């Protein structure tokens with residue numbers, strides 16, 4: 001049943017024993033399997049403190065670390081973080097260089113700890129226009145953690161949803177030309193198998209910080225039935241508590257997937 005997909009009842013209290021767990025325990029009855037996060041507002045966080053934008057990105061990396069730890073403690077299966085969009089190349093070269101440097105730092109400093117915590121890293125986005133040292137680090141992160149069975153951390157880096165869909169269409173066209181696929185067989189399943197996210201469940205919940213309410217080219221295909229939670233805080237201020245409250249909001253949403261839920265049917269009978 002699609003309505004049940006992506007939801008798992010919390011069955012053990014042990015998932016909730018970490019710091020911040022107490023405020024989760026009484027309210028949260030369901031957790032999403034897959035959460036996507038648009039980590040936005042680093043620049044404004046820094047500007048409002050009279051700091052350079054890079055300082056916002058540095059603090060944003062701290063928030064990412066806390067978010068990954070919380071995702072493990074909350075028992076999520078998949079966490080996708082939007083760390084650099086294809087359109088972010090339009091920023092000043094100094095900022096792009098800083099952001100590339102931070103990604104390198106994250107992988108170099110944190111990969112061993114992530115591996116120890118059983119995290120499986122997967123990277124989505126284009127690789128061809130990245131520098132060789134960055135490409136090598138991404139491959140290293142995926143290779144080292146491939147067999148892990150804990151949280152899957154999907155890093156959307158140099159990612160753009162439109163470009164991803166266009167690449168999938170191109171791959172299908174090549175399959176048709178080579179006679180591997182019949183054009184009449186192309187459907188949403190075949191297309192989804194050509195996306196970077198092949199094999200991953202769609203995100204149940206997408207959280208965006210900074211007050212902006214848009215996708216900015218993030219998981220547009222995959223978010224067809226995602227719930228959205230937009231938070232006014234900037235990304236460096238996002239923490240375990242904010243994450244827990246977004247999960248709580250999610251747990252109270254009614255997902256329908258185009259159908260009729262028990263709640264909807266009861267209303268209909270009454271009227």
Ligand code: IPE
Nearest residue numbers: 039040041042043044083084
């Ligand atoms: C998010 O913060 C980080 C990236 C996009 C890489 P921003 O850098 O977009 O911060 P604002 O939106 O300008 O405040």
Ligand code: IPE
Nearest residue numbers: 038039040082083084085216
């Ligand atoms: C989206 O944020 C990209 C990431 C968070 C990595 P942006 O700051 O780039 O998005 P816009 O420009 O406000 O839409």
Ligand code: MG
Nearest residue numbers: 040041042210
């Ligand atoms: Mg932004």
